[in-house]
Amino acid sequence: MAAANPSANPKPGAPEAVLTSRCFGGTQYVFRHRSETTGTDMRFAAFVPPQGETGKRPVVWFLAGLTCTEENFTVKAGAQRVAAELGLVLIAPDTSPRGEDVPDDPDGAYDFGLGAGFYLDATQPPWARHYRMESYIIRELPEVVAGAVPADMTRQGIMGHSMGGHGALTLALRHPGRFASVSAFAPIASPMNCPWGEKALGAYLGADRAAWRAHDACALIEDGARLRALLVDQGTADGFLQNQLKPDLLEAACAKAGIPLTLRRQEGYDHSYFFIASFVEDHLRWHARALSAAAS
Amino acid sequence: MAAANPSANPKPGAPEAVLTSRCFGGTQYVFRHRSETTGTDMRFAAFVPPQGETGKRPVVWFLAGLTCTEENFTVKAGAQRVAAELGLVLIAPDTSPRGEDVPDDPDGAYDFGLGAGFYLDATQPPWARHYRMESYIIRELPEVVAGAVPADMTRQGIMGHSMGGHGALTLALRHPGRFASVSAFAPIASPMNCPWGEKALGAYLGADRAAWRAHDACALIEDGARLRALLVDQGTADGFLQNQLKPDLLEAACAKAGIPLTLRRQEGYDHSYFFIASFVEDHLRWHARALSAAAS
Numbered sequence: 001m002a003a004a005n006p007s008a009n010p011k012p013g014a015p016e017a018v019l020t021s022r023c024f025g026g027t028q029y030v031f032r033h034r035s036e037t038t039g040t041d042m043r044f045a046a047f048v049p050p051q052g053e054t055g056k057r058p059v060v061w062f063l064a065g066l067t068c069t070e071e072n073f074t075v076k077a078g079a080q081r082v083a084a085e086l087g088l089v090l091i092a093p094d095t096s097p098r099g100e101d102v103p104d105d106p107d108g109a110y111d112f113g114l115g116a117g118f119y120l121d122a123t124q125p126p127w128a129r130h131y132r133m134e135s136y137i138i139r140e141l142p143e144v145v146a147g148a149v150p151a152d153m154t155r156q157g158i159m160g161h162s163m164g165g166h167g168a169l170t171l172a173l174r175h176p177g178r179f180a181s182v183s184a185f186a187p188i189a190s191p192m193n194c195p196w197g198e199k200a201l202g203a204y205l206g207a208d209r210a211a212w213r214a215h216d217a218c219a220l221i222e223d224g225a226r227l228r229a230l231l232v233d234q235g236t237a238d239g240f241l242q243n244q245l246k247p248d249l250l251e252a253a254c255a256k257a258g259i260p261l262t263l264r265r266q267e268g269y270d271h272s273y274f275f276i277a278s279f280v281e282d283h284l285r286w287h288a289r290a291l292s293a294a295a296s
Numbered sequence: 297m298a299a300a301n302p303s304a305n306p307k308p309g310a311p312e313a314v315l316t317s318r319c320f321g322g323t324q325y326v327f328r329h330r331s332e333t334t335g336t337d338m339r340f341a342a343f344v345p346p347q348g349e350t351g352k353r354p355v356v357w358f359l360a361g362l363t364c365t366e367e368n369f370t371v372k373a374g375a376q377r378v379a380a381e382l383g384l385v386l387i388a389p390d391t392s393p394r395g396e397d398v399p400d401d402p403d404g405a406y407d408f409g410l411g412a413g414f415y416l417d418a419t420q421p422p423w424a425r426h427y428r429m430e431s432y433i434i435r436e437l438p439e440v441v442a443g444a445v446p447a448d449m450t451r452q453g454i455m456g457h458s459m460g461g462h463g464a465l466t467l468a469l470r471h472p473g474r475f476a477s478v479s480a481f482a483p484i485a486s487p488m489n490c491p492w493g494e495k496a497l498g499a500y501l502g503a504d505r506a507a508w509r510a511h512d513a514c515a516l517i518e519d520g521a522r523l524r525a526l527l528v529d530q531g532t533a534d535g536f537l538q539n540q541l542k543p544d545l546l547e548a549a550c551a552k553a554g555i556p557l558t559l560r561r562q563e564g565y566d567h568s569y570f571f572i573a574s575f576v577e578d579h580l581r582w583h584a585r586a587l588s589a590a591a592s
Contacts, residue, residue, distance in 0.1 A: 021566050021571070022533065022562075022564040022571070023570035023571075023574055024573070024574045075371070075569065076371050078374030078377065078573065080570070080573070081374065081574075237318065267318075270317050272317050273371065274319035274324050275318065277319065277376070278318070278320045278321075
């Protein structure tokens with residue numbers, strides 16, 4: 001029984017709060033808005049810490065994994081407690097466009113289409129019209145966020161889980177200077193080299209694997225993209241570790257490129273939000289350190 | 297994508313682990329077992345803290361509210377972090393029997409039947425056969441728990457939310473000596489005096505309101521039942537505050553009976569798990585203090 005307090009008269013085009021809940025002295029919102037980029041209504045979650053009442057605060061983005069929405073991280077990770085202490089705004093977008101005219105996996109599989117946008121702009125029909133999650137998150141959503149909550153857009157960090165870990169890595173690598181801090185939980189390290197990624201990149205971007213390199217963290221690093229530093233947690237009991245996630249590939253790419261990677265193999269942890277909840281405090285403190293050092 | 301590791305060959309009658317996830321250095325389980333009391337399969341969640349590896353630990357029960365299962369508290373409250381620090385086992389039962397032959401609200405309403413067992417043994421047909429949540433939680437489930445996890449059943453505390461706050465209060469009042477510590481989040485303070493309670497007690501227990509007094513926290517206190525102390529948090533922006541929860545009735549009953557009640561009216565908080573997550577640490581520390589003082 002969650003209470004919702006929709007804002008009374010949202011301006012046309014402005015995000016409408018469909019959830020407003022006090023949380024750890026701050027406020028947890030879920031907003032709905034019309035996206036020009038995806039051509040759909042979109043939802044995102046935003047936590048504003050208590051310090052947001054007196055000024056703009058640094059932002060940490062969380063990109064979620066396959067099957068998720070803006071809700072999973074927001075209700076399961078327990079991140080608001082630490083964000084309230086550190087004075088961080090948390091933004092959790094949805095993982096794909098949604099709506100009656102948005103095409104889905106023809107077989108209804110969980111790993112493609114709805115809930116599986118892979119944080120890129122599709123180039124292939126019928127996906128190219130709505131599946132434009134990179135442009136949405138990099139160009140449109142930051143403006144919407146800045147208009148809705150006290151977010152200091154000069155200080156942004158990004159993290160994500162699984163497909164969202166892929167998203168955090170690739171968006172940070174593709175947009176140098178945008179994110180002062182990057183981390184991931186059990187990321188898909190190289191979508192070109194796993195079944196989830198091959199299916200998604202093949203459909204969204206077409207059969208030419210050369211085009212995939214621009215959306216593969218390891219290939220981006222091989223091709224010269226850089227991060228200042230990177231924190232990754234990976235559970236050793238994660239059922240997707242060997243076949244889909246392959247952190248060894250990221251470790252090798254970072255080592256070769258001289259990117260300081262802190263890769264922590266967490267003994268016995270699986271792929272669930274119980275794993276994320278256990279280590280999200282470390283990640284938020286990692287981001288807060290980098291963001292407090294970043295120019296304000 | 298939560299991983300599940302069902303135990304390979306559970307003994308007949310023994311609980312089967314349908315989820316086993318590492319969490320804050322301990323283990324989050326969900327068990328399924330056949331209940332003789334309810335005549336159905338039942339599920340419950342159990343968190344075992346790291347200290348459980350070397351000995352039995354005190355237990356804190358969490359009873360959930362309307363529409364919930366064992367899952368809501370387990371994934372939304374963020375309680376494992378604190379339980380891991382304090383060395384507490386957390387047990388979250390389901391809120392009603394479930395199954396094809398279990399009757400539900402004839403109109404499918406959320407506030408009665410499935411997900412709404414009210415932590416009592418129904419006396420009226422057709423509910424009396426399966427809706428026996430008090431006997432299940434007080435008599436059967438503790439034995440199942442003790443056989444499955446390192447729980448010190450001589451040191452038990454109980455808390456709950458909304459309908460589960462009613463459950464925590466009434467079970468503690470009805471079973472003196474069982475629970476060394478009691479707390480609640482936004483409890484239904486007096487089901488005899490609110491629409492949710494009148495509907496449920498009338499159907500489960502029949503039209504004679506005299507029979508309801510034994511399952512109403514305020515009436516139990518008026519009739520002589522006592523608690524050593526009580527902690528209650530209540531959000532002031534809770535949409536159910538005036539019509540259903542009525543903490544003023546509990547405050548008056550405790551004052552008259554001399555029960556030390558700490559009732560905290562939390563400004564701006566609603567009825568959601570964001571409210572519970574914000575204050576669950578205080579509750580667990582309250583329980584840990586009482587349970588460490590209790591005889592081991």
